[in-house]
Amino acid sequence: MNLMDITKILSLLQPEEEEDTDxxxxxxxxxxxxxxxxxxxxxxxxxxxxxxxxxxxxxxxxxxxxxxxxxxxxxxxxxxxxxxxxxxxxxxxxxxxxxxxxxxxxxxxxxxxxxxxxxxxxxxxxxxNCSPVLTAARDGSVAILQELLGHGAEANVKAKLPMWASNIALCSGPLYLAAVYGHLDCFRLLLLHGADPDYNCTDKGLLAHVPQPRTLLEVCLHHNCEPEYIQLLIDFGANIYLPSLPLDMTSKDDKGVALLLQARATPQSLLSQARLVIRRALHQASQPEAIDQLDIPSMLISYLKHQL
CATH class of the missing domain: 1.25.40.20 (Ankyrin repeat-containing domain)
Incomplete structure (x- = not known):
């Protein structure tokens, strides 16, 4: 927090200057x-x-x-x-x-x-310190979240926390909140709008303080999220080799763990990898909506939009 932030906050706490007669x-x-x-x-x-x-x-x-x-x-x-x-x-x-x-x-x-x-x-x-996207993701307000993201809200926003709270900051993104509160529709919507499935493992500033963060895949497994969360993270390009599975979670009876182990044993198809590359390129260019303008068959457009 810099001096400008402190000055602004103090100004908000000041009483209105108008007279009581007003x-x-x-x-x-x-x-x-x-x-x-x-x-x-x-x-x-x-x-x-x-x-x-x-x-x-x-x-x-x-x-x-x-x-x-x-x-x-x-x-x-x-x-x-x-x-x-x-x-x-x-x-x-x-x-x-x-x-x-x-x-x-x-x-x-x-x-x-x-x-x-x-x-x-x-x-x-x-x-x-918070944001509308974080609130909507936590509450499962998928229609509101759609409006926010459709108007350019940041899908990877995190709560503003001091550096000494780095461990908390690594678990403060919209994807994390949607997962732990069980809002699958919000989770999928965030990924469709460019949310990083490895967001808590790519922030260099935070990684300097927490060199081995718990990945979002691990978080979903730890909170016993439905297998659909794991599959979505895999489909949207999460690094499946980052999680270090605890011994008590490596049982293949756990559907989420089984999906992850299967993904590690079976390379993604060329079609799936091409989808990831195209979507990342469009999001980096801040033109995710350009998918609909690509000169390709409608079936491929639906595939790029994860509608197949």
């Missing part, structure tokens, strides 16, 4: 949002005395803007009115959480869509 306008805006009264909210914001507080933080608990309040309750019409009147789509509360992060945390898909279409940063705030 609290009536803030309360009126918040009450209209709380009541999901978009008509009254629109009428208030047409008046300058109210509109100047459209981005002011207030309220009990975690003070936030009216937009954050609308996102937390899922009051879509109020959210749209606030945005139409120029509310800051990425305004922060005192925890450095954006309205998008709040909507994701509460599972309000429609609000997530509207905020993203209004230009909300799909990664949330750089000043917050």
């Amino acid at each position: 609290t009536g306008e803030k309360q009126a805006l918040n009450q209209a949002v709380y009541d999901n009264d978009s008509y009254t909210l629109d009428q208030l914001l047409c008046q300058e005395r109210y509109k100047r507080f459209i981005n002011s933080r207030s309220g009990w608990g975690v003070p936030g803007t009216p937009l954050r309040l609308a996102a937390s309750y899922g009051h879509l019409s109020c959210l749209q009115v606030l945005l139409a009147h120029g509310a800051d789509v990425d305004s922060l509360d005192v925890k450095a959480q954006t309205p998008l992060f709040t909507a994701v945390s509460h599972g309000h898909l429609d609000c997530v869509r509207v905020l993203l279409e209004a230009g909300a940063c799909p990664g949330g705030s750089i000043y917050n």
Whole structure:
């Protein structure tokens, strides 16, 4: 954390500078949002005395803007009115959480869509340790995760943790959360959007502090994840020679272990390796959607998209 980060966090903790006589306008805006009264909210914001507080933080608990309040309750019409009147789509509360992060945390898909279409940063705030993608992966909100990734959110994002917490950081990615919480659809979606199946073994900064991290394959085996998780990691190019299987897990009766041992004994087909190369090239070029534009048979396009 640098000085700029500390300064920003301290500024968020500062109370609003407006006089106490202005609290009536803030309360009126918040009450209209709380009541999901978009008509009254629109009428208030047409008046300058109210509109100047459209981005002011207030309220009990975690003070936030009216937009954050609308996102937390899922009051879509109020959210749209606030945005139409120029509310800051990425305004922060005192925890450095954006309205998008709040909507994701509460599972309000429609609000997530509207905020993203209004230009909300799909990664949330750089000043917050978590991210919308991590939250959606943990909660199994596959539709919300699809929206975030479709708007350019980073599939390999990790929680922001100090270097002394390197062991925790290695187990903080979206793939890890989707696996340990049992959200197979989210796990597959992340891989389709370029999530690295070896993400916790490729970060040189972390590897300098944890030279022998537990791979995602090992994590899935340790948590007794369904064999589908193991197969997906193999299909998406995980390094199958990285895991060091404990003696008590090498029984072929374990379907996940059996899949891994079989993959080690049987080289991937040329077709499968070609798919990996093409997908990696497109993701490195930040053009994963270009798969649909390739001049190849539709069956091969479906294969590249893991739909066969």
